[in-house]
Every structure is written in C-alpha cells, then in structure tokens.
Amino acid sequence: xxxxxxxxxxxxxxxxxxxxxxxxxxxxxxxxxxxxxxxxxxxxxxxxxxxxxxxxxxxxxxxxxxxxxxxxxxxxxxxxxxxxxxxxxxxxxxxxxxxxxxxxxxxxxxxxxxxxxxxxxxxxxxxxxxxxxxxxxxxxxxxxxxxxxxxxxxxxxxxxxxxxxxxxxxxxxxxxxxxxxxxxxxxxxxxxxxxxxxxxxxxxxxxxxxxxxxxxxxxxxxxxxxxxxxxxxxxxxxxxxxxxxxxxxxxxxxxxxxxxxxxxxxxxxxxxxxxxxxx
Amino acid sequence: xxxxxxxxxxxxxxxxxxxxxxxxxxxxxxxxxxxxxxxxxxxxxxxxxxxxxxxxxxxxxxxxxxxxxxxxxxxxxxxxxxxxxxxxxxxxxxxxxxxxxxxxxxxxxxxxxxxxxxxxxxxxxxxxxxxxxxxxxxxxxxxxxxxxxxxxxxxxxxxxxxxxxxxxxxxxxxxxxxxxxxxxxxxxxxxxxxxxxxxxxxxxxxxxxxxxxxxxxxxxxxxxxxxxxxxxxxxxxxxxxxxxxxxxxxxxxxxxxxxxxxxxxxxxxxxxxxxxxxx
Numbered sequence: 001x002x003x004x005x006x007x008x009x010x011x012x013x014x015x016x017x018x019x020x021x022x023x024x025x026x027x028x029x030x031x032x033x034x035x036x037x038x039x040x041x042x043x044x045x046x047x048x049x050x051x052x053x054x055x056x057x058x059x060x061x062x063x064x065x066x067x068x069x070x071x072x073x074x075x076x077x078x079x080x081x082x083x084x085x086x087x088x089x090x091x092x093x094x095x096x097x098x099x100x101x102x103x104x105x106x107x108x109x110x111x112x113x114x115x116x117x118x119x120x121x122x123x124x125x126x127x128x129x130x131x132x133x134x135x136x137x138x139x140x141x142x143x144x145x146x147x148x149x150x151x152x153x154x155x156x157x158x159x160x161x162x163x164x165x166x167x168x169x170x171x172x173x174x175x176x177x178x179x180x181x182x183x184x185x186x187x188x189x190x191x192x193x194x195x196x197x198x199x200x201x202x203x204x205x206x207x208x209x210x211x212x213x214x215x216x217x218x219x220x221x222x223x224x225x226x227x228x229x230x231x232x233x234x235x236x237x238x239x240x241x242x243x244x245x246x247x248x249x250x251x252x253x254x255x256x257x258x259x260x261x262x263x264x265x266x267x268x269x270x271x272x273x274x275x276x277x278x279x
Numbered sequence: 280x281x282x283x284x285x286x287x288x289x290x291x292x293x294x295x296x297x298x299x300x301x302x303x304x305x306x307x308x309x310x311x312x313x314x315x316x317x318x319x320x321x322x323x324x325x326x327x328x329x330x331x332x333x334x335x336x337x338x339x340x341x342x343x344x345x346x347x348x349x350x351x352x353x354x355x356x357x358x359x360x361x362x363x364x365x366x367x368x369x370x371x372x373x374x375x376x377x378x379x380x381x382x383x384x385x386x387x388x389x390x391x392x393x394x395x396x397x398x399x400x401x402x403x404x405x406x407x408x409x410x411x412x413x414x415x416x417x418x419x420x421x422x423x424x425x426x427x428x429x430x431x432x433x434x435x436x437x438x439x440x441x442x443x444x445x446x447x448x449x450x451x452x453x454x455x456x457x458x459x460x461x462x463x464x465x466x467x468x469x470x471x472x473x474x475x476x477x478x479x480x481x482x483x484x485x486x487x488x489x490x491x492x493x494x495x496x497x498x499x500x501x502x503x504x505x506x507x508x509x510x511x512x513x514x515x516x517x518x519x520x521x522x523x524x525x526x527x528x529x530x531x532x533x534x535x536x537x538x539x540x541x542x543x544x545x546x547x548x549x550x551x552x553x554x555x556x557x558x
Binding site: 147209224 | 389426
C-alpha cells in the first residue's frame with residue numbers, strides 16, 4: 001500500500017485535517033489535496049499537518065480554467081494559477097493538476113479555446129519551473145469538453161505539453177476520463193517515453209451517467225473500467241509514482257469517511273495493485 | 280433545401296406515413312428511416328409511400344450491435360443485420376447506419392469488443408455488397424462507449440473500415456457525436472479521401488447533459504456545436520450527399536411535427552447551408 005493516495009475530494013465531508021488523519025489511520029502514504037480545503041485550514045497549517053502525519057502530497061487540485069478570451073479573464077486566470085503554483089510548492093508537491101476550462105459563455109470555437117490554453121501554458125510554465133512545480137494537464141472525458149475542459153485526450157494533452165520540457169508541463173492519466181480512448185495504449189506509452197506522467201488517478205465510470213454528470217465517477221469495480229488493462233499500460237512505462245483515488249459520487253460522499261477509505265484500499269488491492277508492477 | 284433530410288426519429292410521434300407526408304409538405308427531398316417504423320408500416324408499403332411522395336431515403340437506422348461474445352448472440356446479430364441490409368435495399372437506400380454496440384453485460388474488455396466488431400464487419404460486408412448496401416459505421420460520443428458503441432472516433436471507424444472497399448464499409452459524421460474531437464478535421468479529411476462519408480448528420484449537443492443521456496441531442500443552435508466549423512470540414516471533402524437531421528430530445532418529441540420540421544429547416548438554412556459549399 002506504499003503508493004495509494006487518498007484524493008480528499010473522495011471523502012468530501014471531511015475537512016483537510018480529518019482527511020489527513022483518516023489517511024494516516026488507514027496506513028496510506030499520501031493524500032491529494034484540494035485548494036478549497038487548504039484555504040479553509042490555512043496553507044502553512046495544511047503543510048504542517050501533512051508533514052507531521054508523515055504523508056506525501058501526491059498532487060494539488062487544481063489550477064486551470066485557462067480559456068478566457070477577454071483581458072480581464074486572462075489576467076484573473078494567470079493570477080489564480082500563479083497562486084496555485086505557490087501553494088503547491090508550499091505543500092511540498094510538484095504536481096499541480098490543471099482542468100483547462102471549457103468554452104466561454106456563448107462561444108463555440110473549440111480551436112480558439114484550445115489555442116488560448118497553449119498560450120496560457122506558455123505564460124505560466126516559467127513561473128511554475130521557478131517554483132519547482134509541474135503544470136499537469138488533465139484530459140477530461142469528452143462529455144465535459146464544452147463546459148469544463150477542451151482537452152479531451154492524452155494525445156491532445158501531450159501535444160499541448162510538447163513545446164515545454166517535461167519538468168514544466170506534464171499530464172495525469174485518470175481512468176474515468178480516458179478508459180474509452182481507442183488509442184489509449186499509444187497515448188500512455190508516449191506519455192511515458194516523454195517522461196510526462198505526473199499522476200495516475202483511478203476511479204470507475206458508472207452507468208447510467210448520473211443526473212449531475214460530474215458525479216458519475218464510481219468506486220473501482222462498480223463501473224465499466226478495465227483497471228487491469230489501463231494499469232498495465234501505465235506500469236509498462238515504468239511509472240513509479242502514487243496512485244490517487246479521486247471519486248465524486250453522491251453516495252460515497254454520504255458514507256462514513258473511514259468506510260470509504262477502507263473500501264478504496266480493498267478495491268485498490270484487488271483491482272489495481274496486481275497490475276502495477278511492469279512485467 | 281435540396282439536400283435536407285428529416286430523420287424520422289426527430290419527429291418521433293409521427294408514423295412513417297405521417298413523417299413522409301410531413302417532409303413532403305415542407306418541401307424536403309429526403310427522409311432517414313428507422314426500422315421499427317418501417318416494420319409498423321410494412322416494408323413494401325414504406326418503400327412505396329416514400330417513392331410516391333417523390334422522396335429519397337437518405338439512410339436506414341439501424342443495424343449493428345455486433346459485440347456479442349457468445350455464439351447465440353453472434354448468430355442473432357448476423358441475422359438481424361442481414362435483414363436490415365435487405366430492408367435498406369428494398370427501401371432504395373445504400374446507407375445502413377450501424378451502431379456497433381457496447382460491452383456485453385459484466386464484460387470490461389473494450390479491445391475484445393472492438394475486435395469482434397471487426398470480425399462481424401468481415402462476416403457482413405460481402406452480403407451487403409451483394410445487395411448494393413454500405414455498412415455505415417457511426418462513431419458515437421465516448422459517453423456511450425461502454426453501453427452503446429465501442430467505436431468512439433472517426434479515425435477508429437476508418438481503421439475498422441480500412442480492410443474493406445469504400446463501397447462496402449463507410450462512416451457517418453454526426454456532429455453531436457464528434458464535435459469535441461481534437462483531431463476531427465483530420466478524421467473528416469481522411470474519410471473524404473477514402474470516399475467513405477456516406478452520411479452527414481447534424482444535431483446539437485445540449486448542456487447540461489439530459490437525465491437520460493441519450494436525449495441530450497438538440498436542435499441546431501440550441502447547444503454548443505460549431506456547425507460552421509464542422510460543416511466546412513465536410514464540405515471541403517467534396518461531400519455532396521444529404522444532410523440529415525436526427526434529434527432525440529423529449530421536448531422536441533412533444534412538439535407538433537410540422538413545427539419541428541419548420542424549425543429544423545430554418546436552423547439548417549441559417550447554420551449549416553451557408554457552409555455546405557466548399558470554397
């Protein structure tokens with residue numbers, strides 16, 4: 001269990017302090033943090049809590065929302081992402097996850113929005129490098145393309161990362177978002193070759209799609225994702241980092257945190273861990 | 280308006296006869312038919328109704344569901360698709376749309392399901408050719424990957440079509456399903472080069488995603504699709520076939536058919552037609 005990380009969005013009702021204590025209690029080595037919970041606890045105090053518990057911070061969620069087309073929006077996005085970079089550094093993680101953002105209101109120009117993501121990455125990469133933080137692009141499932149992330153595939157994320165060194169811009173492989181991709185194996189292999197896999201997140205894809213589509217994520221084993229297949233692809237690249245469990249799901253959020261952590265540990269042991277060592 | 284076709288699923292409450300009369304009344308040159316409505320009216324009678332109204336049949340929906348892994352399921356799928364091919368021929372259309380099917384119950388092996396689609400295409404292509412009908416692969420939006428169609432992108436559909444002549448296996452470009460694809464322009468250009476665009480279907484992608492995800496399709500202009508962009512890509516290939524409007528949407532289904540046809544004609548004129556002639 002030395003690579004399993006609790007992304008604290010999975011135990012949404014826990015404060016950062018409760019989540020850190022819960023993860024430590026369950027013997028997990030790491031947590032993935034969210035900025036709202038960090039803000040609530042305070043940045044220095046959050047860093048200290050995690051450190052004192054002997055945990056790693058596997059990632060910070062999240063920066064991004066880079067698609068604004070007006071000057072005010074661009075300025076606000078840059079400011080917010082610089083703040084997120086500073087927070088990641090203070091928390092001791094080099095992985096700042098970016099959800100790049102959807103189309104601005106009333107806009108339908110995906111190519112334009114994608115070009116602006118590239119521009120904002122160029123704006124932010126030097127600042128991130130100076131703080132020892134990687135901008136980690138998260139391809140989101142295409143059902144969120146218009147309203148959340150105009151980056152939908154690993155290949156596309158890698159193309160956006162390409163102008164930058166791997167130390168500055170990387171990608172996260174999240175099973176929920178990419179399992180459907182017919183060229184996933186190639187994308188993961190390329191991400192590995194380019195040393196850009198900053199994070200591996202596991203989470204199932206539940207059917208039917210939840211009424212709030214954001215909450216269709218499920219506990220590993222409850223949905224349609226083939227964790228053996230995707231985990232083997234990731235392992236084959238030599239990825240040796242943490243495996244984060246990040247689930248937005250109303251039923252899981254309503255369950256006691258300790259029970260959720262126990263279930264996710266069991267499912268990880270059963271469905272992910274056996275495939276995590278490249279053969 | 281000489282290329283606008285009413286897919287009769289758009290006016291779901293109309294019988295085939297009502298839809299044919301409604302399309303003719305509105306001055307449309309073509310209809311896209313569904314097998315359940317054809318069965319209800321009778322095959323010969325359906326063909327006669329369309330012919331007598333002076334309309335073309337732009338496509339027949341649908342064959343497919345080719346992913347069964349057991350012998351009984353495979354046999355049933357082949358039988359059903361052969362029947363659909365015969366029906367397409369009788370109706371005077373060479374385009375049989377295929378929704379390839381999702382994962383069998385409890386199965387998570389996408390690669391296996393995709394391989395079976397390839398096998399079934401090989402089984403069916405000679406029969407289709409003998410009847411002058413093309414098997415038209417429809418890439419479905421990735422949110423339907425597990426339960427409806429393990430073919431999610433145009434590139435993937437073209438790879439499946441590749442072993443077969445373009446007269447036997449082709450693809451449909453449906454804006455709802457493919458608008459998000461970051462390499463869409465390349466996929467459409469390739470489909471054109473390979474002479475495999477059998478149908479262009481227009482329909483918007485509404486947000487938020489409907490409670491029944493199948494019903495998230497919307498009238499052109501009501502959602503997030505950039506019809507100018509996609510239509511220009513299709514037009515640039517030299518595609519000169521019909522443009523079919525196929526919308527599954529509870530609100531539209533509850534509206535009077537003539538009103539739906541009038542609105543779709545207006546939106547087509549405004550949003551699609553100006554971009555339909557390659558420049």
